[in-house]
Amino acid sequence: MSPKKAVSGPSIPGAVWLRPRPPRRGQHGLTRERIAAEVVSQLDQAGPAGLNLRSIAAALDVHPTTLYWHVSARDDLLDLAVDAVFAxxxxxxxxxxxxxxxxxxxxxxxxxxxxxxxxxxxxxxxxxxxxxxxxxxxxxxxxxxxxxxxxxxxxxxxxxxxxxxxxxxxxxxxxxxxxxxxxxxxxxxxxxxxxxxxxxxxxxxxxxxxxxxxxxxxxxxxxxxxxxxxxxxxxxxxxxxxxxxxxx
CATH class of the missing domain: 1.10.357.10 (Tetracycline Repressor, domain 2)
Structure with missing residues (x-):
């Protein structure tokens, strides 16, 4: 069964931190940290304009539905990236x-x-x-x-x-x-x-x-x-x- 989209609240800036963190699923080893690192890399190369969930999923070699288990909107990607910079x-x-x-x-x-x-x-x-x-x-x-x-x-x-x-x-x-x-x-x-x-x-x-x-x-x-x-x-x-x- 495909993962469900990670939504349990409104899709607004910062919402990714307010939702319960999902348990690890599948064999891809996909984590918020891996997603964030790829988002930062793409933003460094091209800026925010071309960033989307499908491009991140492709770079991580996972199906978009797998990515949806961790994030539910483009805003989530931006929030993960900003926090990675603070790290x-x-x-x-x-x-x-x-x-x-x-x-x-x-x-x-x-x-x-x-x-x-x-x-x-x-x-x-x-x-x-x-x-x-x-x-x-x-x-x-x-x-x-x-x-x-x-x-x-x-x-x-x-x-x-x-x-x-x-x-x-x-x-x-x-x-x-x-x-x-x-x-x-x-x-x-x-x-x-x-x-x-x-x-x-x-x-x-x-x-x-x-x-x-x-x-x-x-x-x-x-x-x-x-x-x-x-x-x-x-x-x-x-x-x-x-x-x-x-x-x-």
């Missing part, structure tokens, strides 16, 4: 004694992992990150911020600021890099310069301004300085120093 982030077995350093390392590691797979930033920005790998790393960030004294809404908002800065910046960076970024930057610069009376601050920027790595590092430092300033335990936080900005 590439180092996850320390124990936190350090410096919560700020832990959050900083997470931000830079997440950026590096997402940039390795240029499609992943845009997907991560548009899907609930409910997979076990993403949740494990979110828990690490939440725990670091909780050690700083953040609780409740402030904890949730701080963690969201951390992940949103990384994911949003990567999604923007990779969208620019789909074409000729150098020519695009030059065109933008010329447009702003030609309209300097309307956009004087931006017109003063050179074409070298806003390089992705430098801009991200500065943005991350600004956010971390703000978190250190706001942290209830900031007076004793190892990551703070006399250069942390003050609020008036």
């Amino acid at each position: 590439e982030l180092p996850l320390p077995s124990q936190p350090s004694d410096d919560w700020l350093a832990d959050v900083r390392a997470f931000m830079h590691n997440l950026r590096a992992a997402l940039l390795t797979h240029p499609w992943s930033g845009a997907l991560a920005s548009s899907r609930p990150l409910l997979g076990p790998e993403a949740l494990a790393r979110s828990e690490f960030v939440y725990a670091a911020l909780a050690r700083a004294g953040f609780t409740g809404d402030e904890l949730a908002a701080s963690a969201a600021a951390v992940s949103n800065l990384v994911i949003g910046s990567v999604a923007t960076e990779t969208s620019w890099q789909n074409g000729d970024e150098s020519s695009a930057r030059q065109a933008v610069h010329e447009h702003l310069h030609a309209n300097a009376e309307t956009y004087p601050a931006m017109a003063d920027l050179s074409t070298e301004s806003g390089r992705w790595g430098t801009q991200f590092s500065y943005s991350a430092d600004l956010l971390l300085a703000g978190l250190a300033q706001k942290a209830p335990s900031s007076a004793s936080s190892p990551g703070t120093n006399s250069q942390t900005p003050r609020t008036t």
Whole structure:
């Protein structure tokens, strides 16, 4: 008898993580992990446009009905792939004694992992990150911020600021890099310069301004300085120093 389609709830982004995981069936050794690895490979080669259940089944040398035992829609494939990217982030077995350093390392590691797979930033920005790998790393960030004294809404908002800065910046960076970024930057610069009376601050920027790595590092430092300033335990936080900005 053919496997039944793996549906016990709505087919929506993130639903694959909310359904009971099916028992292993057949002799193909097919697992979510194998499926995810193939999806990541295909997305790396061609992006999301051509991805579908049949192409994944063919690559894994299984009948589509076998694949349906594990996933029920294209959305499931995307969720598996995004979580596989999060699995590439180092996850320390124990936190350090410096919560700020832990959050900083997470931000830079997440950026590096997402940039390795240029499609992943845009997907991560548009899907609930409910997979076990993403949740494990979110828990690490939440725990670091909780050690700083953040609780409740402030904890949730701080963690969201951390992940949103990384994911949003990567999604923007990779969208620019789909074409000729150098020519695009030059065109933008010329447009702003030609309209300097309307956009004087931006017109003063050179074409070298806003390089992705430098801009991200500065943005991350600004956010971390703000978190250190706001942290209830900031007076004793190892990551703070006399250069942390003050609020008036």
